[in-house]
Amino acid sequence: MSIKRQLQHIIKNSLPVDVEIDEIMIEIPKDRSNGDYSTNIAFLLTKRLKSNPLVIANNIKDKIVSEMIERVEASAPGFINIFLNKSFLLKSINKIIEKNKSYGSSDYGRNRKINIEYVSANPTGILHIGHGRGAVYGDNLSSIMAFAGFDITREYYINDAGNQMYNLGVSIKGRYKEQCGLSYEIPENGYHGSEIIDIATKIYDFYKDSKLNESVEFFKKEGLDILINEIKKDLDRFRVNFDVFTSEQSLYDRGLVDRTLDKLKNAGKCYIEDGALWLKTSDLYDEKDRVLVKKDGNYTYLLPDIAYHSDKFDRGFSGLIDVLGADHHGYINRIKTSLEFLGYDASKLDIRILQMVRLLRNGEEIKLSKRTGKTITLNELIDEVGVNAARYFFASKSLDTQMDFDLDLAVKNSNDNPVYYIEYANARITSIMRNYQGKILSDFSTIDNEIAYTIMNKLIEFEDVVIAAAQKGLPHLITNYLYDVAGLFHSYYASEKIITDDNVYTGQRIAFIKAIQIVMNNAARLIGIILRDEM
Protein backbone atom coordinates (compact mmCIF):
# COMPACT_ATOMS: atom_id res chain seq x y z
CA MET A 1 0.00 0.00 0.00
CA SER A 2 1.26 3.47 -0.82
CA ILE A 3 2.45 5.74 1.98
CA LYS A 4 -0.41 8.17 1.58
CA ARG A 5 -2.93 5.36 1.69
CA GLN A 6 -1.39 3.95 4.82
CA LEU A 7 -1.45 7.34 6.48
CA GLN A 8 -5.07 7.86 5.46
CA HIS A 9 -6.02 4.69 7.27
CA ILE A 10 -4.01 5.55 10.36
CA ILE A 11 -5.57 9.01 10.52
CA LYS A 12 -9.07 7.72 9.86
CA ASN A 13 -8.77 5.50 12.92
CA SER A 14 -7.70 8.44 15.03
CA LEU A 15 -10.73 10.60 14.27
CA PRO A 16 -13.66 11.02 16.67
CA VAL A 17 -16.11 10.92 13.73
CA ASP A 18 -16.38 8.72 10.66
CA VAL A 19 -15.14 10.19 7.37
CA GLU A 20 -14.63 8.87 3.86
CA ILE A 21 -11.05 7.75 3.45
CA ASP A 22 -10.50 10.06 0.48
CA GLU A 23 -11.67 13.09 2.44
CA ILE A 24 -8.40 12.80 4.30
CA MET A 25 -5.97 14.76 2.17
CA ILE A 26 -2.35 13.86 2.67
CA GLU A 27 0.22 16.32 1.44
CA ILE A 28 3.94 16.65 1.42
CA PRO A 29 4.86 20.04 2.90
CA LYS A 30 7.28 22.12 0.88
CA ASP A 31 9.07 22.95 4.08
CA ARG A 32 10.15 19.72 5.73
CA SER A 33 10.17 21.29 9.15
CA ASN A 34 6.39 20.98 8.75
CA GLY A 35 6.70 17.23 8.61
CA ASP A 36 7.31 14.56 5.99
CA TYR A 37 3.59 14.44 5.44
CA SER A 38 0.75 16.61 6.64
CA THR A 39 -3.01 16.63 6.61
CA ASN A 40 -5.57 19.38 6.70
CA ILE A 41 -8.33 17.15 8.05
CA ALA A 42 -8.77 19.39 11.10
CA PHE A 43 -9.93 22.23 8.86
CA LEU A 44 -12.54 20.03 7.28
CA LEU A 45 -13.98 18.92 10.61
CA THR A 46 -14.53 22.37 12.09
CA LYS A 47 -18.22 22.44 11.24
CA ARG A 48 -18.93 18.90 12.31
CA LEU A 49 -17.04 19.22 15.59
CA LYS A 50 -18.01 22.85 16.16
CA SER A 51 -14.51 23.75 17.18
CA ASN A 52 -11.53 25.56 15.71
CA PRO A 53 -9.00 23.67 13.64
CA LEU A 54 -6.03 24.02 15.95
CA VAL A 55 -7.96 22.61 18.90
CA ILE A 56 -9.15 19.71 16.76
CA ALA A 57 -5.64 19.07 15.49
CA ASN A 58 -4.31 19.00 19.02
CA ASN A 59 -6.97 16.52 20.07
CA ILE A 60 -6.29 14.20 17.15
CA LYS A 61 -2.52 14.26 17.02
CA ASP A 62 -1.80 11.95 19.95
CA LYS A 63 -4.16 9.32 18.58
CA ILE A 64 -2.17 9.08 15.37
CA VAL A 65 0.13 6.21 16.20
CA SER A 66 1.99 3.77 14.00
CA GLU A 67 5.34 2.08 13.85
CA MET A 68 6.19 4.12 10.76
CA ILE A 69 5.59 7.41 12.55
CA GLU A 70 8.21 9.09 14.72
CA ARG A 71 6.07 11.93 15.99
CA VAL A 72 3.02 14.05 15.19
CA GLU A 73 2.65 17.77 15.71
CA ALA A 74 -0.27 20.14 15.50
CA SER A 75 0.60 23.41 13.92
CA ALA A 76 -1.25 26.71 13.53
CA PRO A 77 -3.65 27.37 11.95
CA GLY A 78 -4.59 23.68 12.16
CA PHE A 79 -2.29 21.42 10.22
CA ILE A 80 -1.33 18.03 11.54
CA ASN A 81 2.27 17.29 10.67
CA ILE A 82 3.62 13.79 10.59
CA PHE A 83 7.27 12.83 10.85
CA LEU A 84 8.25 9.35 9.71
CA ASN A 85 10.77 7.47 11.74
CA LYS A 86 14.17 6.72 10.41
CA SER A 87 14.21 2.98 10.86
CA PHE A 88 11.09 2.80 8.73
CA LEU A 89 12.84 4.79 6.00
CA LEU A 90 15.90 2.58 6.17
CA LYS A 91 13.82 -0.55 5.86
CA SER A 92 12.32 0.78 2.66
CA ILE A 93 15.68 0.28 0.95
CA ASN A 94 15.34 -3.48 1.24
CA LYS A 95 11.77 -3.35 0.08
CA ILE A 96 12.76 -1.47 -3.07
CA ILE A 97 15.55 -3.89 -3.89
CA GLU A 98 13.26 -6.82 -3.29
CA LYS A 99 10.48 -5.51 -5.52
CA ASN A 100 12.92 -4.22 -8.09
CA LYS A 101 11.17 -3.59 -11.42
CA SER A 102 7.74 -3.77 -9.86
CA TYR A 103 8.56 -1.20 -7.20
CA GLY A 104 6.09 1.66 -7.49
CA SER A 105 3.37 -0.42 -9.11
CA SER A 106 0.05 -0.82 -7.38
CA ASP A 107 -3.42 -2.24 -7.72
CA TYR A 108 -4.93 1.21 -7.56
CA GLY A 109 -6.72 0.72 -10.89
CA ARG A 110 -8.27 -2.56 -9.72
CA ASN A 111 -7.73 -4.01 -13.19
CA ARG A 112 -10.34 -1.79 -14.76
CA LYS A 113 -10.28 -2.04 -18.54
CA ILE A 114 -9.37 1.29 -20.11
CA ASN A 115 -8.88 2.01 -23.78
CA ILE A 116 -6.50 4.82 -24.66
CA GLU A 117 -6.57 6.08 -28.22
CA TYR A 118 -3.77 8.34 -29.36
CA VAL A 119 -1.88 9.59 -32.39
CA SER A 120 -4.48 8.29 -34.86
CA ALA A 121 -2.84 10.51 -37.48
CA ASN A 122 -4.44 10.27 -40.89
CA PRO A 123 -2.39 8.11 -43.23
CA THR A 124 -2.07 10.95 -45.70
CA GLY A 125 1.48 11.82 -44.75
CA ILE A 126 4.20 10.91 -42.32
CA LEU A 127 4.32 11.93 -38.68
CA HIS A 128 5.54 15.39 -37.80
CA ILE A 129 6.55 16.96 -34.51
CA GLY A 130 2.99 17.91 -33.64
CA HIS A 131 2.10 14.23 -33.59
CA GLY A 132 5.04 13.61 -31.30
CA ARG A 133 3.42 15.32 -28.38
CA GLY A 134 0.23 13.29 -28.59
CA ALA A 135 2.24 10.12 -29.12
CA VAL A 136 4.35 10.71 -26.03
CA TYR A 137 1.38 11.72 -23.91
CA GLY A 138 -0.69 8.70 -24.88
CA ASP A 139 2.16 6.27 -24.56
CA ASN A 140 3.23 7.63 -21.18
CA LEU A 141 -0.28 7.73 -19.81
CA SER A 142 -0.75 4.13 -20.90
CA SER A 143 2.42 2.96 -19.21
CA ILE A 144 1.68 4.88 -16.05
CA MET A 145 -1.91 3.69 -15.76
CA ALA A 146 -0.86 0.12 -16.44
CA PHE A 147 1.74 0.40 -13.67
CA ALA A 148 -0.96 1.75 -11.37
CA GLY A 149 -3.03 -1.34 -11.92
CA PHE A 150 -5.31 -0.54 -14.86
CA ASP A 151 -5.82 -2.96 -17.71
CA ILE A 152 -4.82 -0.75 -20.61
CA THR A 153 -5.39 -1.20 -24.33
CA ARG A 154 -3.40 1.16 -26.52
CA GLU A 155 -5.19 1.92 -29.73
CA TYR A 156 -4.62 3.73 -33.01
CA TYR A 157 -7.56 4.58 -35.25
CA ILE A 158 -6.64 4.63 -38.92
CA ASN A 159 -8.82 6.94 -41.01
CA ASP A 160 -8.44 4.95 -44.17
CA ALA A 161 -11.87 5.70 -45.62
CA GLY A 162 -13.54 8.87 -46.77
CA ASN A 163 -12.57 11.47 -49.28
CA GLN A 164 -9.19 12.40 -47.88
CA MET A 165 -8.12 8.97 -49.05
CA TYR A 166 -9.36 9.79 -52.51
CA ASN A 167 -7.35 12.99 -52.40
CA LEU A 168 -4.33 10.99 -51.38
CA GLY A 169 -4.80 8.74 -54.40
CA VAL A 170 -5.17 11.71 -56.73
CA SER A 171 -2.07 13.37 -55.27
CA ILE A 172 0.05 10.26 -55.68
CA LYS A 173 -1.22 9.68 -59.18
CA GLY A 174 -0.28 13.27 -60.04
CA ARG A 175 3.25 12.76 -58.75
CA TYR A 176 3.45 9.45 -60.58
CA LYS A 177 2.58 11.15 -63.84
CA GLU A 178 5.26 13.68 -63.06
CA GLN A 179 7.73 10.79 -62.70
CA CYS A 180 6.63 9.51 -66.07
CA GLY A 181 7.43 12.89 -67.56
CA LEU A 182 3.81 13.81 -68.17
CA SER A 183 1.89 16.90 -67.24
CA TYR A 184 0.20 16.59 -63.88
CA GLU A 185 -1.71 18.53 -61.30
CA ILE A 186 -2.30 18.22 -57.60
CA PRO A 187 -5.73 19.45 -56.50
CA GLU A 188 -6.10 22.25 -54.00
CA ASN A 189 -7.11 19.87 -51.19
CA GLY A 190 -4.52 17.26 -52.15
CA TYR A 191 -1.31 16.45 -50.31
CA HIS A 192 1.94 18.14 -51.13
CA GLY A 193 4.44 16.69 -48.70
CA SER A 194 7.71 15.34 -49.97
CA GLU A 195 6.68 11.85 -48.82
CA ILE A 196 4.00 11.85 -51.54
CA ILE A 197 6.75 12.32 -54.11
CA ASP A 198 8.74 9.54 -52.46
CA ILE A 199 5.78 7.20 -52.74
CA ALA A 200 5.22 8.04 -56.39
CA THR A 201 8.90 7.46 -57.02
CA LYS A 202 8.72 4.06 -55.35
CA ILE A 203 5.77 3.09 -57.49
CA TYR A 204 7.52 4.33 -60.60
CA ASP A 205 10.74 2.51 -59.77
CA PHE A 206 8.82 -0.71 -59.40
CA TYR A 207 6.29 -0.49 -62.22
CA LYS A 208 7.87 2.15 -64.47
CA ASP A 209 5.08 3.71 -66.53
CA SER A 210 2.93 0.58 -66.77
CA LYS A 211 0.38 1.91 -64.29
CA LEU A 212 -0.62 5.06 -66.12
CA ASN A 213 -4.04 3.67 -66.86
CA GLU A 214 -4.70 2.58 -63.28
CA SER A 215 -7.48 4.30 -61.39
CA VAL A 216 -7.02 6.57 -58.41
CA GLU A 217 -8.03 3.58 -56.27
CA PHE A 218 -4.80 1.78 -57.18
CA PHE A 219 -2.62 4.68 -56.13
CA LYS A 220 -4.64 5.17 -52.99
CA LYS A 221 -4.06 1.57 -51.94
CA GLU A 222 -0.38 1.63 -52.73
CA GLY A 223 0.06 4.91 -50.85
CA LEU A 224 -1.93 3.77 -47.87
CA ASP A 225 0.17 0.65 -47.42
CA ILE A 226 3.40 2.56 -47.64
CA LEU A 227 2.29 5.35 -45.35
CA ILE A 228 0.89 3.10 -42.65
CA ASN A 229 4.14 1.22 -42.70
CA GLU A 230 6.15 4.40 -42.39
CA ILE A 231 4.00 5.61 -39.53
CA LYS A 232 4.38 2.33 -37.68
CA LYS A 233 8.10 2.37 -38.24
CA ASP A 234 8.43 5.94 -36.92
CA LEU A 235 6.32 5.15 -33.85
CA ASP A 236 8.39 2.10 -33.17
CA ARG A 237 11.56 4.11 -33.36
CA PHE A 238 10.04 6.64 -30.97
CA ARG A 239 9.21 3.74 -28.60
CA VAL A 240 5.53 4.46 -28.89
CA ASN A 241 3.56 1.24 -28.74
CA PHE A 242 0.09 0.06 -29.66
CA ASP A 243 -1.90 -3.06 -28.98
CA VAL A 244 -4.56 -2.44 -31.60
CA PHE A 245 -4.79 -0.65 -34.91
CA THR A 246 -8.41 -0.22 -35.94
CA SER A 247 -9.19 0.66 -39.51
CA GLU A 248 -12.11 2.92 -40.33
CA GLN A 249 -12.73 0.90 -43.48
CA SER A 250 -13.12 -2.22 -41.37
CA LEU A 251 -16.02 -0.56 -39.54
CA TYR A 252 -17.77 -0.11 -42.88
CA ASP A 253 -16.91 -3.67 -43.86
CA ARG A 254 -18.41 -5.04 -40.67
CA GLY A 255 -21.59 -3.05 -41.24
CA LEU A 256 -21.10 -1.10 -38.02
CA VAL A 257 -21.46 2.27 -39.69
CA ASP A 258 -24.83 1.51 -41.26
CA ARG A 259 -26.04 -0.12 -38.09
CA THR A 260 -25.08 2.97 -36.12
CA LEU A 261 -26.98 5.13 -38.57
CA ASP A 262 -30.07 2.96 -38.16
CA LYS A 263 -29.85 3.16 -34.39
CA LEU A 264 -29.59 6.93 -34.47
CA LYS A 265 -32.58 7.12 -36.81
CA ASN A 266 -34.57 4.79 -34.58
CA ALA A 267 -33.70 6.91 -31.59
CA GLY A 268 -35.53 9.71 -33.36
CA LYS A 269 -32.50 11.97 -33.38
CA CYS A 270 -32.23 12.47 -37.13
CA TYR A 271 -33.96 14.71 -39.64
CA ILE A 272 -33.56 15.66 -43.27
CA GLU A 273 -32.88 19.19 -44.39
CA ASP A 274 -31.46 20.60 -47.63
CA GLY A 275 -31.07 17.07 -48.91
CA ALA A 276 -28.75 16.03 -46.06
CA LEU A 277 -29.39 13.91 -42.98
CA TRP A 278 -28.74 15.76 -39.73
CA LEU A 279 -28.22 14.60 -36.18
CA LYS A 280 -29.87 16.70 -33.47
CA THR A 281 -26.74 17.09 -31.37
CA SER A 282 -27.96 20.48 -30.16
CA ASP A 283 -30.48 18.57 -28.06
CA LEU A 284 -27.70 17.95 -25.57
CA TYR A 285 -24.21 19.46 -25.35
CA ASP A 286 -23.57 20.69 -28.89
CA GLU A 287 -24.14 24.24 -30.06
CA LYS A 288 -25.67 23.13 -33.34
CA ASP A 289 -26.74 20.07 -35.27
CA ARG A 290 -24.35 18.07 -37.40
CA VAL A 291 -24.63 16.42 -40.79
CA LEU A 292 -24.29 12.64 -40.87
CA VAL A 293 -25.12 11.98 -44.51
CA LYS A 294 -24.22 14.53 -47.11
CA LYS A 295 -26.39 15.61 -50.01
CA ASP A 296 -24.30 13.42 -52.31
CA GLY A 297 -25.07 10.38 -50.17
CA ASN A 298 -21.61 10.08 -48.61
CA TYR A 299 -21.20 9.93 -44.88
CA THR A 300 -19.35 12.59 -42.92
CA TYR A 301 -16.46 11.55 -40.66
CA LEU A 302 -18.77 11.86 -37.65
CA LEU A 303 -20.84 8.79 -38.41
CA PRO A 304 -17.97 6.28 -38.54
CA ASP A 305 -16.50 8.01 -35.52
CA ILE A 306 -19.67 7.38 -33.55
CA ALA A 307 -19.65 3.78 -34.75
CA TYR A 308 -16.03 3.48 -33.69
CA HIS A 309 -16.63 4.78 -30.18
CA SER A 310 -19.71 2.59 -29.78
CA ASP A 311 -17.59 -0.35 -30.78
CA LYS A 312 -14.98 0.51 -28.18
CA PHE A 313 -17.66 0.59 -25.49
CA ASP A 314 -19.11 -2.66 -26.81
CA ARG A 315 -15.72 -4.29 -26.47
CA GLY A 316 -16.18 -4.01 -22.73
CA PHE A 317 -14.04 -1.08 -21.68
CA SER A 318 -15.16 0.66 -18.55
CA GLY A 319 -13.48 3.84 -19.66
CA LEU A 320 -12.29 5.37 -22.93
CA ILE A 321 -9.63 8.02 -23.24
CA ASP A 322 -9.07 9.96 -26.47
CA VAL A 323 -5.97 12.07 -26.85
CA LEU A 324 -6.60 14.92 -29.26
CA GLY A 325 -4.97 18.14 -30.39
CA ALA A 326 -6.49 21.46 -29.37
CA ASP A 327 -7.71 22.00 -32.91
CA HIS A 328 -10.21 19.20 -32.34
CA HIS A 329 -11.75 20.45 -29.13
CA GLY A 330 -14.98 21.38 -30.92
CA TYR A 331 -15.43 17.69 -31.51
CA ILE A 332 -15.98 16.77 -27.86
CA ASN A 333 -19.59 17.82 -27.50
CA ARG A 334 -20.82 16.28 -30.72
CA ILE A 335 -19.30 12.87 -30.09
CA LYS A 336 -20.44 12.81 -26.47
CA THR A 337 -23.96 13.78 -27.43
CA SER A 338 -24.06 11.15 -30.16
CA LEU A 339 -22.97 8.46 -27.73
CA GLU A 340 -25.63 9.48 -25.22
CA PHE A 341 -28.21 9.16 -28.00
CA LEU A 342 -27.14 5.55 -28.37
CA GLY A 343 -27.49 4.90 -24.67
CA TYR A 344 -23.81 5.00 -23.68
CA ASP A 345 -22.57 6.89 -20.66
CA ALA A 346 -20.63 9.73 -22.24
CA SER A 347 -18.98 10.60 -18.96
CA LYS A 348 -16.95 7.44 -19.41
CA LEU A 349 -15.36 8.96 -22.49
CA ASP A 350 -12.55 11.19 -21.34
CA ILE A 351 -11.16 13.42 -24.06
CA ARG A 352 -7.76 14.86 -23.28
CA ILE A 353 -6.91 17.96 -25.24
CA LEU A 354 -3.27 18.78 -25.80
CA GLN A 355 -2.36 22.32 -26.73
CA MET A 356 -0.66 22.89 -30.03
CA VAL A 357 3.06 22.77 -30.62
CA ARG A 358 4.28 25.78 -32.54
CA LEU A 359 7.17 24.88 -34.76
CA LEU A 360 10.02 27.27 -35.20
CA ARG A 361 13.21 27.16 -37.12
CA ASN A 362 15.79 29.78 -36.30
CA GLY A 363 13.12 31.66 -34.43
CA GLU A 364 10.82 31.71 -37.40
CA GLU A 365 7.46 30.00 -37.28
CA ILE A 366 6.82 27.16 -39.68
CA LYS A 367 3.18 27.05 -40.57
CA LEU A 368 2.00 23.54 -41.08
CA SER A 369 0.36 23.47 -44.42
CA LYS A 370 -1.02 20.83 -46.68
CA ARG A 371 -0.41 23.12 -49.59
CA THR A 372 3.33 23.38 -49.21
CA GLY A 373 3.84 20.24 -47.19
CA LYS A 374 6.32 22.18 -45.06
CA THR A 375 6.93 20.74 -41.63
CA ILE A 376 9.47 19.15 -39.31
CA THR A 377 9.03 15.42 -39.22
CA LEU A 378 9.28 13.28 -36.16
CA ASN A 379 12.19 11.48 -37.75
CA GLU A 380 14.13 14.69 -38.23
CA LEU A 381 13.62 15.50 -34.59
CA ILE A 382 14.89 12.11 -33.47
CA ASP A 383 17.85 12.32 -35.84
CA GLU A 384 18.82 15.62 -34.28
CA VAL A 385 18.31 15.13 -30.55
CA GLY A 386 17.65 11.42 -30.03
CA VAL A 387 14.63 9.59 -28.66
CA ASN A 388 15.33 10.25 -24.98
CA ALA A 389 15.69 14.00 -25.25
CA ALA A 390 12.74 14.32 -27.61
CA ARG A 391 10.49 12.27 -25.38
CA TYR A 392 11.59 14.09 -22.26
CA PHE A 393 10.95 17.42 -23.89
CA PHE A 394 7.34 16.54 -24.64
CA ALA A 395 6.74 14.59 -21.46
CA SER A 396 7.92 17.25 -19.06
CA LYS A 397 5.28 19.80 -19.95
CA SER A 398 1.71 19.71 -18.78
CA LEU A 399 -0.85 19.25 -21.54
CA ASP A 400 -2.24 22.75 -21.16
CA THR A 401 1.05 24.37 -22.06
CA GLN A 402 1.25 25.82 -25.51
CA MET A 403 4.76 24.94 -26.43
CA ASP A 404 7.15 26.51 -28.86
CA PHE A 405 9.52 24.09 -30.41
CA ASP A 406 12.56 25.43 -32.16
CA LEU A 407 14.52 22.58 -33.66
CA ASP A 408 17.73 24.59 -33.94
CA LEU A 409 17.48 25.60 -30.31
CA ALA A 410 16.74 22.02 -29.29
CA VAL A 411 19.85 20.79 -31.05
CA LYS A 412 21.96 23.58 -29.62
CA ASN A 413 20.70 22.90 -26.09
CA SER A 414 20.60 19.15 -26.28
CA ASN A 415 23.65 18.81 -24.06
CA ASP A 416 21.91 20.85 -21.38
CA ASN A 417 18.86 18.67 -21.60
CA PRO A 418 17.58 17.48 -18.22
CA VAL A 419 17.65 13.95 -19.53
CA TYR A 420 21.46 14.11 -19.52
CA TYR A 421 21.42 15.14 -15.91
CA ILE A 422 19.31 12.10 -15.11
CA GLU A 423 21.39 9.75 -17.21
CA TYR A 424 24.51 11.07 -15.61
CA ALA A 425 23.21 10.14 -12.17
CA ASN A 426 22.45 6.67 -13.45
CA ALA A 427 25.85 6.37 -15.07
CA ARG A 428 27.57 7.38 -11.85
CA ILE A 429 25.71 4.73 -9.90
CA THR A 430 26.51 2.09 -12.48
CA SER A 431 30.13 3.09 -12.40
CA ILE A 432 30.33 2.87 -8.61
CA MET A 433 28.67 -0.52 -8.62
CA ARG A 434 31.19 -1.72 -11.15
CA ASN A 435 34.04 -0.56 -8.97
CA TYR A 436 32.75 -2.37 -5.91
CA GLN A 437 33.45 -6.05 -5.53
CA GLY A 438 32.13 -6.71 -2.03
CA LYS A 439 28.80 -7.73 -0.61
CA ILE A 440 25.61 -5.71 -0.68
CA LEU A 441 24.30 -5.45 2.87
CA SER A 442 20.75 -5.22 4.10
CA ASP A 443 21.03 -3.39 7.39
CA PHE A 444 21.91 0.26 7.48
CA SER A 445 23.38 1.02 10.86
CA THR A 446 26.02 3.40 9.48
CA ILE A 447 23.78 5.49 7.28
CA ASP A 448 23.06 8.75 9.01
CA ASN A 449 23.09 11.53 6.49
CA GLU A 450 20.35 14.15 6.12
CA ILE A 451 20.41 14.00 2.34
CA ALA A 452 20.17 10.22 2.49
CA TYR A 453 17.00 10.43 4.57
CA THR A 454 15.58 13.01 2.21
CA ILE A 455 16.25 10.60 -0.63
CA MET A 456 14.57 7.70 1.18
CA ASN A 457 11.55 9.90 1.76
CA LYS A 458 11.53 10.63 -1.94
CA LEU A 459 11.89 6.99 -2.92
CA ILE A 460 8.97 5.81 -0.81
CA GLU A 461 6.83 8.48 -2.43
CA PHE A 462 7.15 6.87 -5.84
CA GLU A 463 4.02 4.75 -5.70
CA ASP A 464 1.96 7.80 -4.75
CA VAL A 465 3.44 9.80 -7.58
CA VAL A 466 2.53 7.08 -10.08
CA ILE A 467 -1.00 6.93 -8.72
CA ALA A 468 -1.38 10.72 -8.89
CA ALA A 469 -0.08 10.77 -12.46
CA ALA A 470 -2.47 7.99 -13.46
CA GLN A 471 -5.45 9.43 -11.68
CA LYS A 472 -5.01 12.96 -12.97
CA GLY A 473 -3.57 12.04 -16.34
CA LEU A 474 -0.42 14.03 -15.74
CA PRO A 475 2.65 12.13 -16.92
CA HIS A 476 4.86 15.14 -16.28
CA LEU A 477 4.60 14.40 -12.57
CA ILE A 478 6.85 11.45 -13.34
CA THR A 479 9.40 13.57 -15.21
CA ASN A 480 9.51 16.06 -12.36
CA TYR A 481 9.91 13.26 -9.88
CA LEU A 482 12.67 11.59 -11.84
CA TYR A 483 14.55 14.83 -12.14
CA ASP A 484 14.26 15.41 -8.40
CA VAL A 485 15.60 11.97 -7.56
CA ALA A 486 18.56 12.45 -9.89
CA GLY A 487 19.30 15.83 -8.32
CA LEU A 488 19.16 14.42 -4.82
CA PHE A 489 21.53 11.66 -5.80
CA HIS A 490 24.03 14.15 -7.22
CA SER A 491 23.93 16.05 -3.92
CA TYR A 492 24.37 12.89 -1.93
CA TYR A 493 27.24 11.80 -4.15
CA ALA A 494 29.01 15.07 -3.42
CA SER A 495 28.33 14.84 0.29
CA GLU A 496 29.95 11.54 1.12
CA LYS A 497 32.21 9.00 -0.48
CA ILE A 498 30.53 5.69 -1.12
CA ILE A 499 33.39 3.28 -1.63
CA THR A 500 35.85 3.17 1.26
CA ASP A 501 38.03 0.51 2.88
CA ASP A 502 35.26 -0.18 5.36
CA ASN A 503 33.19 -3.07 3.99
CA VAL A 504 30.23 -2.49 6.27
CA TYR A 505 30.06 1.20 5.51
CA THR A 506 30.38 0.58 1.79
CA GLY A 507 28.13 -2.44 1.51
CA GLN A 508 25.28 -0.53 3.15
CA ARG A 509 25.66 2.42 0.84
CA ILE A 510 25.85 0.26 -2.23
CA ALA A 511 22.44 -1.14 -1.32
CA PHE A 512 21.17 2.39 -0.90
CA ILE A 513 22.33 3.65 -4.29
CA LYS A 514 21.08 0.47 -5.87
CA ALA A 515 17.61 1.33 -4.55
CA ILE A 516 17.96 4.80 -6.03
CA GLN A 517 18.90 3.34 -9.35
CA ILE A 518 15.93 0.98 -9.34
CA VAL A 519 13.51 3.79 -8.72
CA MET A 520 15.07 6.01 -11.36
CA ASN A 521 14.89 3.30 -13.96
CA ASN A 522 11.32 2.40 -13.08
CA ALA A 523 10.29 6.03 -13.42
CA ALA A 524 12.21 6.42 -16.66
CA ARG A 525 10.57 3.34 -18.11
CA LEU A 526 7.14 4.87 -17.51
CA ILE A 527 7.99 7.80 -19.73
CA GLY A 528 9.72 5.79 -22.41
CA ILE A 529 13.23 6.83 -21.54
CA ILE A 530 16.05 4.31 -21.44
CA LEU A 531 18.84 5.43 -19.15
CA ARG A 532 22.28 4.71 -20.50
CA ASP A 533 24.86 3.23 -18.16
CA GLU A 534 27.64 5.18 -19.78
CA MET A 535 27.60 8.66 -21.16
Added chain:
RNA sequence: GCGCCCAUAGCUCAAUUGGAUAGAGCGUUUGGCUACGGACCAAAAGGCUGUGGGUUCGACUCCUACUGGGCGCACCA
Protein backbone atom coordinates in the same frame (compact mmCIF):
# COMPACT_ATOMS: atom_id res chain seq x y z
C1' G B 1 -19.14 37.83 -32.59
C1' C B 2 -19.57 32.87 -29.85
C1' G B 3 -16.92 28.62 -27.54
C1' C B 4 -12.44 25.96 -25.42
C1' C B 5 -7.41 26.70 -23.58
C1' C B 6 -3.46 29.84 -21.82
C1' A B 7 -0.79 34.23 -19.24
C1' U B 8 4.18 32.60 -13.14
C1' A B 9 12.03 35.12 -12.62
C1' G B 10 15.34 37.97 -18.71
C1' C B 11 14.10 32.87 -21.50
C1' U B 12 11.79 27.59 -21.20
C1' C B 13 8.72 25.50 -17.64
C1' A B 14 6.96 23.49 -12.33
C1' A B 15 4.00 24.23 -8.06
C1' U B 16 1.36 17.43 -5.01
C1' U B 17 -5.50 20.40 -8.53
C1' G B 18 -7.52 25.30 -2.28
C1' G B 19 -2.39 24.72 1.92
C1' A B 20 2.27 26.95 5.42
C1' U B 21 8.11 31.37 3.06
C1' A B 22 5.67 30.35 -5.32
C1' G B 23 10.27 26.36 -7.14
C1' A B 24 13.77 24.17 -11.13
C1' G B 25 16.76 24.49 -15.69
C1' C B 26 19.10 27.94 -19.14
C1' G B 27 21.46 32.73 -18.81
C1' U B 28 24.24 36.17 -15.04
C1' U B 29 27.66 36.32 -10.50
C1' U B 30 30.80 33.69 -6.61
C1' G B 31 33.21 29.36 -4.58
C1' G B 32 34.62 23.92 -5.11
C1' C B 33 38.24 19.18 -9.56
C1' U B 34 44.95 14.35 -5.49
C1' A B 35 36.14 11.98 -3.90
C1' C B 36 34.00 6.19 -6.71
C1' G B 37 32.58 9.92 -13.87
C1' G B 38 33.23 18.12 -12.73
C1' A B 39 27.90 16.49 -18.42
C1' C B 40 28.58 17.50 -11.14
C1' C B 41 28.20 20.15 -6.28
C1' A B 42 27.50 24.56 -2.89
C1' A B 43 25.67 29.52 -2.98
C1' A B 44 23.89 34.61 -4.73
C1' A B 45 20.90 37.74 -7.64
C1' G B 46 16.29 37.64 -10.16
C1' G B 47 8.57 37.71 -8.57
C1' C B 48 2.72 42.77 -6.54
C1' U B 49 1.86 34.91 -10.25
C1' G B 50 -1.22 39.99 -16.94
C1' U B 51 -4.95 43.97 -14.45
C1' G B 52 -9.31 45.17 -11.18
C1' G B 53 -12.98 43.17 -7.96
C1' G B 54 -14.96 38.90 -5.10
C1' U B 55 -15.42 33.83 -2.33
C1' U B 56 -12.57 31.88 3.00
C1' C B 57 -9.06 30.13 8.25
C1' G B 58 -6.03 30.18 3.62
C1' A B 59 -5.98 31.83 -3.63
C1' C B 60 -0.90 31.02 -8.84
C1' U B 61 -5.09 27.62 -8.20
C1' C B 62 -12.18 28.86 -7.54
C1' C B 63 -15.98 32.99 -9.30
C1' U B 64 -16.40 37.72 -12.05
C1' A B 65 -15.07 41.80 -15.38
C1' C B 66 -11.18 43.45 -18.34
C1' U B 67 -6.23 43.09 -21.36
C1' G B 68 -3.28 40.14 -24.43
C1' G B 69 -2.20 35.36 -27.08
C1' G B 70 -3.34 30.11 -29.16
C1' C B 71 -7.16 27.01 -31.25
C1' G B 72 -11.95 26.13 -33.03
C1' C B 73 -16.85 27.82 -35.00
C1' A B 74 -17.88 22.83 -42.79
C1' C B 75 -22.62 18.77 -46.24
C1' C B 76 -13.16 18.58 -44.35
C1' A B 77 -11.24 14.96 -40.87
